[in-house]
Amino acid sequence: MRGKERRSDKQETKERMTAFQTRCREAGLKVTPQRMAVYKALVETTEHPSAEAVFQKVRRTFPSISLDTVNRTLLTLSDMGAAFVVEGSGDAKRFDANLCAHQHFKCLKCKKILDFHHEPFDQIEVPTNLPSRVTVLRKTVYLEGLCDQCAKGSGIKGDLSL
Amino acid sequence: MRGKERRSDKQETKERMTAFQTRCREAGLKVTPQRMAVYKALVETTEHPSAEAVFQKVRRTFPSISLDTVNRTLLTLSDMGAAFVVEGSGDAKRFDANLCAHQHFKCLKCKKILDFHHEPFDQIEVPTNLPSRVTVLRKTVYLEGLCDQCAKGSGIKGDLSL
DNA sequence: CTCTGTGCAAACACTTTGCAGCTAA
DNA sequence: TTAGCTGCAAAGTGTTTGCACAGAG
Numbered sequence: 001m002r003g004k005e006r007r008s009d010k011q012e013t014k015e016r017m018t019a020f021q022t023r024c025r026e027a028g029l030k031v032t033p034q035r036m037a038v039y040k041a042l043v044e045t046t047e048h049p050s051a052e053a054v055f056q057k058v059r060r061t062f063p064s065i066s067l068d069t070v071n072r073t074l075l076t077l078s079d080m081g082a083a084f085v086v087e088g089s090g091d092a093k094r095f096d097a098n099l100c101a102h103q104h105f106k107c108l109k110c111k112k113i114l115d116f117h118h119e120p121f122d123q124i125e126v127p128t129n130l131p132s133r134v135t136v137l138r139k140t141v142y143l144e145g146l147c148d149q150c151a152k153g154s155g156i157k158g159d160l161s162l
Numbered sequence: 163m164r165g166k167e168r169r170s171d172k173q174e175t176k177e178r179m180t181a182f183q184t185r186c187r188e189a190g191l192k193v194t195p196q197r198m199a200v201y202k203a204l205v206e207t208t209e210h211p212s213a214e215a216v217f218q219k220v221r222r223t224f225p226s227i228s229l230d231t232v233n234r235t236l237l238t239l240s241d242m243g244a245a246f247v248v249e250g251s252g253d254a255k256r257f258d259a260n261l262c263a264h265q266h267f268k269c270l271k272c273k274k275i276l277d278f279h280h281e282p283f284d285q286i287e288v289p290t291n292l293p294s295r296v297t298v299l300r301k302t303v304y305l306e307g308l309c310d311q312c313a314k315g316s317g318i319k320g321d322l323s324l
Numbered sequence: 325c326t327c328t329g330t331g332c333a334a335a336c337a338c339t340t341t342g343c344a345g346c347t348a349a
Numbered sequence: 350t351t352a353g354c355t356g357c358a359a360a361g362t363g364t365t366t367g368c369a370c371a372g373a374g
Contacts, residue, residue: 030328030329031373031374032330034330039259048256048266048275049256050254050256050257050363051257051363051364052254064330066332067331068365069329071363072330077257081261082261083257083259085255085256085257085258086266086275087255087256088250088251089251089255090250090255090363091250091338092213092339093247093249093252094212094248094249095211095245096204096210096245097244097245099243099244099246104210104248105292105298107296108299113209113248114293115293116291116293118291124282127282129280130276130278131276131278132310133310133313134267134308134310135307135313137306137308138306139304139305139306140304140305141302141304143288143292143296143298143300143302144300144302145298145299146296148294151296192347192349192353193349196354196355197354213338226355227356228355230340230355230358231356233338234340234355237339253362253363254363255363
């Protein structure tokens with residue numbers, strides 16, 4: 001069972017690498033060994049690693065790579081939509097003393113955070129198929145996009161991947 | 163209209179300040195002018211300020227306060243549950259190359275992020291009462307709490323504020 | 325050949341820590 | 350009086366930037 005799983009994983013990684021190369025070329029980005037190595041490391045894990053963690057992983061098979069390159073590559077991946085930042089904006093912490101139930105919308109451009117309150121979001125059900133037996137202390141619905149002013153300036157108009 | 167609004171705002175701020183003082187005493191925390199000033203600044207705004215922004219605001223009426231105190235106080239507020247960090251974990255960025263629809267659970271203690279996929283969360287409706295005309299590009303449901311292992315070690319057992 | 329990408333080092337921004345003096349209780 | 354809080358300064362961590370060289374197209 002383990003062997004079979006592994007093989008299909010490898011197969012899928014391979015496919016994704018090829019697709020990624022195509023995507024790079026289409027975007028006018030060069031297919032460098034460093035870039036491939038970083039992307040591969042990210043695809044092979046489900047651990048949502050930090051730049052440092054990716055660096056350590058890639059380093060094992062590519063000792064000459066630098067942390068800066070890893071950082072820049074991860075940035076590039078985010079820009080082209082091949083990866084996402086799932087934690088830590090890199091910006092400073094932001095605080096809120098409003099304890100009433102409410103949700104946040106964040107403008108990706110000007111970083112403004114808008115409060116809103118949508119009743120149904122207060123009542124979302126925690127699913128029963130969570131990975132392991134976890135204790136959920138807080139559940140949040142979070143929207144990102146462009147605010148009124150920023151949408152005007154940018155080329156983005158309609159919905160992307162909604 | 164403006165005057166009336168303002169007055170009720172002030173009234174509410176006053177009440178919250180009193181409640182906060184009580185809460186501090188109950189928690190064995192001293193009621194210092196700095197602490198009050200920081201809390202007041204946070205209650206009076208809806209802008210989800212950074213520590214630096216709070217510092218600038220408080221400084222206007224309390225010139226001798228230091229940024230460190232603001233930082234520490236905001237930390238304290240988070241700890242006692244009088245405020246939340248709504249952006250920027252302070253930790254490093256974390257990346258994910260999994261583009262399929264899925265959600266995240268984050269353990270507050272060990273910072274581990276677990277993927278899960280709950281169909282209904284993919285289909286949540288963006289509310290129509292958003293503050294201004296915003297373009298929503300991404301919507302996320304995000305759960306926080308304690309993972310299996312960390313829950314064992316901590317005193318927290320049941321649901322808090324769920 | 326050309327231009328992007330890389331590696332190195334320095335600069336930056338934000339946060340945390342150690343310590344001496346201050347102050348609320 | 351005394352435990353906790355504040356302000357200052359220094360150190361730590363993660364990220365960004367400038368520049369010269371290397372390598373992909």
